[in-house]
Amino acid sequence: MATITVTVNGKPHTNDVEPRTLLVHYLREQLNLTGTHIGCDTSQCGACVVHLNGQSVKSCTVLAIQCHGAEVTTIEGLAPQGQMHALQEGFWEKHGLQCGFCTPGMIMAAADLLERNPNPTDDEIRHGLEGNLCRCTGYENIVRAVRYAAEKMAVPAGD
Amino acid sequence: MTATETRERIVGRAIKRREDPKLITGQGNYLDDIKLPGMLHVALVRSPYAHANITSIDVSRALAMPGVVAVFTGADMMDINPMPAAWQAGGVKNNAVTPRALAVGKVTLVGDPVAMVIAEDRYTARDAADAVDVEYEPLDAVVDARKAVEPGAPQLHATAPNNVVFEWECGDQAAADTALASAEVVVKEPIINQRLIPTPMETRGSVARYDAATGEFTVWMTSQAPHVHRLLLTAFVFGIPEHKLRCIAPNVGGGFGQKIFCYNDMAFTMWASRKLGRPVKFVEDRSENYKYSTHGRDHISEAEIAGTRDGKITGLRVKTWANIGGYFSTIAAGIPTTLYGRIINGVYKIPAVHVHVTGVYTNTAMVDAYRGAGRPEASYLIERMVDRFAAEIGMDPAEVRRKNFIQPHEFPYNNQLGLLPFDSGNYEPALNKALETVGYGDFRAKQAEARKQGRYLGLGISTYVEICGVAPSAWIGANGQGWGAGLWESANIRVHLTGKVVVTTGSLPHGQGLETTFAQVVADELGVNYDDVEIQWGDTLGTPFGYGTYGSRSLAVGGVAIKRSADKIKAKARKLAAHMLEANELDIVFENGKASVKGSPDKAKTIGELALAASVAYDLPEGMEPFLDETSYYDPPNCTFPFGTHISVVEVDPETGHVDLLRYIAVDDCGPQINPLIVEGQIHGGIVQGIAQALYEGAVYNDDGQLLSGTLMDYAVPTAAMSPHIETDHTVTPSPVNPLGVKGAGEAGTIGSAQCVMNAVIDALSPFGVKHLQMPATPERVWNAIHGG
Numbered sequence: 052m053a054t055i056t057v058t059v060n061g062k063p064h065t066n067d068v069e070p071r072t073l074l075v076h077y078l079r080e081q082l083n084l085t086g087t088h089i090g091c092d093t094s095q096c097g098a099c100v101v102h103l104n105g106q107s108v109k110s111c112t113v114l115a116i117q118c119h120g121a122e123v124t125t126i127e128g129l130a131p132q133g134q135m136h137a138l139q140e141g142f143w144e145k146h147g148l149q150c151g152f153c154t155p156g157m158i159m160a161a162a163d164l165l166e167r168n169p170n171p172t173d174d175e176i177r178h179g180l181e182g183n184l185c186r187c188t189g190y191e192n193i194v195r196a197v198r199y200a201a202e203k204m205a206v207p208a209g210d
Numbered sequence: 211m212t213a214t215e216t217r218e219r220i221v222g223r224a225i226k227r228r229e230d231p232k233l234i235t236g237q238g239n240y241l242d243d244i245k246l247p248g249m250l251h252v253a254l255v256r257s258p259y260a261h262a263n264i265t266s267i268d269v270s271r272a273l274a275m276p277g278v279v280a281v282f283t284g285a286d287m288m289d290i291n292p293m294p295a296a297w298q299a300g301g302v303k304n305n306a307v308t309p310r311a312l313a314v315g316k317v318t319l320v321g322d323p324v325a326m327v328i329a330e331d332r333y334t335a336r337d338a339a340d341a342v343d344v345e346y347e348p349l350d351a352v353v354d355a356r357k358a359v360e361p362g363a364p365q366l367h368a369t370a371p372n373n374v375v376f377e378w379e380c381g382d383q384a385a386a387d388t389a390l391a392s393a394e395v396v397v398k399e400p401i402i403n404q405r406l407i408p409t410p411m412e413t414r415g416s417v418a419r420y421d422a423a424t425g426e427f428t429v430w431m432t433s434q435a436p437h438v439h440r441l442l443l444t445a446f447v448f449g450i451p452e453h454k455l456r457c458i459a460p461n462v463g464g465g466f467g468q469k470i471f472c473y474n475d476m477a478f479t480m481w482a483s484r485k486l487g488r489p490v491k492f493v494e495d496r497s498e499n500y501k502y503s504t505h506g507r508d509h510i511s512e513a514e515i516a517g518t519r520d521g522k523i524t525g526l527r528v529k530t531w532a533n534i535g536g537y538f539s540t541i542a543a544g545i546p547t548t549l550y551g552r553i554i555n556g557v558y559k560i561p562a563v564h565v566h567v568t569g570v571y572t573n574t575a576m577v578d579a580y581r582g583a584g585r586p587e588a589s590y591l592i593e594r595m596v597d598r599f600a601a602e603i604g605m606d607p608a609e610v611r612r613k614n615f616i617q618p619h620e621f622p623y624n625n626q627l628g629l630l631p632f633d634s635g636n637y638e639p640a641l642n643k644a645l646e647t648v649g650y651g652d653f654r655a656k657q658a659e660a661r662k663q664g665r666y667l668g669l670g671i672s673t674y675v676e677i678c679g680v681a682p683s684a685w686i687g688a689n690g691q692g693w694g695a696g697l698w699e700s701a702n703i704r705v706h707l708t709g710k711v712v713v714t715t716g717s718l719p720h721g722q723g724l725e726t727t728f729a730q731v732v733a734d735e736l737g738v739n740y741d742d743v744e745i746q747w748g749d750t751l752g753t754p755f756g757y758g759t760y761g762s763r764s765l766a767v768g769g770v771a772i773k774r775s776a777d778k779i780k781a782k783a784r785k786l787a788a789h790m791l792e793a794n795e796l797d798i799v800f801e802n803g804k805a806s807v808k809g810s811p812d813k814a815k816t817i818g819e820l821a822l823a824a825s826v827a828y829d830l831p832e833g834m835e836p837f838l839d840e841t842s843y844y845d846p847p848n849c850t851f852p853f854g855t856h857i858s859v860v861e862v863d864p865e866t867g868h869v870d871l872l873r874y875i876a877v878d879d880c881g882p883q884i885n886p887l888i889v890e891g892q893i894h895g896g897i898v899q900g901i902a903q904a905l906y907e908g909a910v911y912n913d914d915g916q917l918l919s920g921t922l923m924d925y926a927v928p929t930a931a932m933s934p935h936i937e938t939d940h941t942v943t944p945s946p947v948n949p950l951g952v953k954g955a956g957e958a959g960t961i962g963s964a965q966c967v968m969n970a971v972i973d974a975l976s977p978f979g980v981k982h983l984q985m986p987a988t989p990e991r992v993w994n995a996i997h998g999g
């Protein structure tokens with residue numbers, strides 16, 4: 052067992068973890084943040100994407116102890132409580148989800164994409180989300196949802 | 211609001227889904243999110259062999275590990291029965307060999323579970339599973355359905371000689387033989403519909419809890435049909451009263467058919483929770499899902515189509531070997547029979563048809579319904595064969611289709627293949643719309659021009675029809691189809707004292723947006739606010755029996771049950787209003803949430819006032835019971851038959867064999883749409899699953915029965931970058947079968963799409979003399995077709 056301190060969604064947590072504990076299991080089992088999902092065992096699906104120090108990572112491919120001293124943001128912490136991030140709004144408005152299982156990871160990956168490229172073309176959105184699989188939507192409405200968010204985020208606050 | 215104001219109808223509006231806020235904020239509750247006090251975790255020991263006798267299992271090393279609570283094998287669970295076989299089409303009898311909770315004596319596929327390790331946490335369980343020592347005596351394996359029926363093939367089950375599960379036929383063999391023998395043109399083609407893995411993004415699992423004091427089980431399950439699972443697990447597997455099991459499907463992360471079936475983990479978690487007195491959880495990982503949960507399709511067919519030189523189709527003869535896998539899954543026999551052979555004519559009038567199907571055991575994962583279930587296989591076969599026929603006689607494929615369409619005035623149409631008549635259809639407008647959108651008029655000229663420059667464009671047409679809301683119960687159950695129960699749906703509506711409406715349904719939404727759609731229907735029927743309607747589902751405690759959500763049946767069957775409950779609520783409300791307004795019941799009309807006296811709209815009672823009066827029950831008409839609370843059980847008189855035209859345009863790179871999907875156009879007709887946003891979403895998702903079959907996906911076994919495409923690394927579920935932009939449109943042909951006129955939209959996209967893309971690819975390759983190509987059209991396969999490899 053090792054003791055780690057990780058800031059998750061703005062709150063510091065100190066826990067004992069096995070050296071082999073995956074970040075996704077730490078979040079889900081020890082912190083009860085079950086919004087981050089597990090869809091595969093080969094780092095393909097992206098259901099587990101969270102932000103580690105501001106960058107998207109597949110939390111099934113990161114060890115919890117690697118996150119000692121780091122900041123992690125999960126879907127639960129993407130927007131302040133009671134509010135929605137432009138991407139969450141976009142997914143709702145544009146019917147960007149059906150079963151919703153891929154959605155948290157998809158939104159976290161899209162947030163990172165918009166951070167790097169605030170005004171992506173449809174093609175750039177499709178390529179930017181290549182690490183995330185959705186079996187329900189056929190991606191058409193996910194592209195629309197991300198575009199909605201990009202447009203919304205481009206408008207300066209107060210406009 | 212005055213009585214003359216009309217409330218705006220919400221049916222038909224693309225409102226955003228009420229399901230979404232919790233799912234987009236991480237507040238969903240999926241199976242693996244469930245934690246119960248004292249809960250234990252299961253890891254399975256699975257067979258590495260596709261076919262073997264189990265000679266010994268030694269659990270002692272595993273049991274000694276700290277944190278391990280128990281290790282069980284199949285021999286421990288002989289007090290429960292194997293999984294049930296619920297759809298025994300085609301004379302399946304004692305040769306339906308279903309899995310036991312854990313394999314006993316023998317394994318018939320890679321991944322067959324032979325022991326379960328139960329530990330305090332999942333890491334420990336997994337470690338201990340590796341410490342269970344199993345010895346096997348490997349046997350020869352067979353994975354190909356045609357090879358499995360040959361003499362000398364390895365035999366899987368003693369009760370199924372030659373590995374044959376069933377033989378089934380439909381149509382008129384003599385007529386088909388005659389039509390083929392006397393035809394001007396006959397085209398013959400081997401058609402393979404490759405095996406697919408459904409791949410819901412959430413894998414499957416179960417959490418079981420046993421209450422020793424009451425003898426009651428509660429099982430949370432990744433399920434499309436919890437009422438059916440309760441019935442099967444109690445009456446058939448455990449032999450306990452139905453009311454001793456409560457099944458709960460929480461949020462379900464996609465199903466596509468794979469979560470319809472009754473799986474052994476439901477049984478072994480129940481069994482172990484009773485044995486150990488603690489809740490037990492099992493969740494598959496992805497590679498377990500790929501090895502052991504059901505697959506779809508896997509047909510090998512020989513198809514022959516006959517016709518005249520001027521484009522009339524005169525006959526169709528099909529022989530199909532349907533791979534069933536290592537055991538019989540819950541409804542495996544119904545898919546390649548009733549849902550396939552009986553709709554093989556597609557949208558065409560074909561005077562003589564015969565279909566023969568052999569269901570075959572092989573050393574592979576079980577095959578059962580996957581999105582479309584039988585209809586994609588039928589649709590792919592007929593649409594490929596019609597294109598082959600058109601090419602053979604040198605006629606435009608759109609023209610051949612037009613020439614053979616069932617005409618609007620011919621509905622209800624009996625295809626003579628053992629279905630009830632097709633309900634309604636008007637195939638040409640959808641075709642015309644799609645042709646116009648793609649610019650068919652000058653496409654061939656553009657194609658010819660491109661070819662001169664060494665660019666290979668192709669256009670594919672698919673005009674499909676399918677079967678939704680399979681019913682009535684008497685037909686599917688009693689009349690030779692072999693289904694083991696009914697296929698109706700139920701719904702209850704209660705209007706509470708405060709005027710809020712609670713609807714319970716036996717349908718089981720897992721991405722289809724049924725909460726939103728159903729609430730739209732109820733709000734309009736009762737004339738209440740959409741936000742005042744609550745839809746409850748998923749828990750056998752508190753919802754009426756339902757057969758579940760699959761086969762695109764939830765609106766056409768479940769939704770109509772809801773409408774009929776609303777009708778009953780209105781009838782009672784009218785009676786009560788007549789009493790309160792001192793009018794004759796026959797003079798009361800119910801509109802916009804109000805019961806009023808005909809001709810004097812100011813004499814009215816709102817549904818809220820009536821609910822209050824019914825609830826407090828101070829002054830009810832003679833003999834009326836308190837409360838507005840009505841239940842309906844709806845068994846439709848027929849299936850519905852949605853249809854449409856899909857067109858795709860591809861460009862094939864002759865250097866690399868790469869297929870670029872340039873355009874995808876879908877014109878679908880599912881009848882009136884309650885929520886067009888949701889319908890479009892269903893179509894999008896369905897289409898990409900069909901495109902995936904055409905271009906990317908295929909479950910591949912080697913000859914020893916090892917699944918080579920065993921993870922998402924090797925099985926090519928498309929990404930966003932591999933999926934095209936989709937242009938959707940629709941026509942509206944209401945179904946006369948049900949009072950909403952609705953047909954169903956959940957599977958149409960998949961049913962219409964694989965052949966659409968393949969027809970385009972083969973059109974593009976026609977200058978190279980390519981007449982047919984098996985799916986998936988991978989670069990390697992396309993390159994070989996071009997270069998004669």
Ligand code: FES
Pocket residue numbers: 088089090091092093094095096097098099100109110111112
């Ligand atoms: S769980 Fe699939 S990528 Fe992490």
Ligand code: FES
Pocket residue numbers: 147148149150151152153154184185186187188411463464721
């Ligand atoms: S919404 Fe179901 S997997 Fe994406």
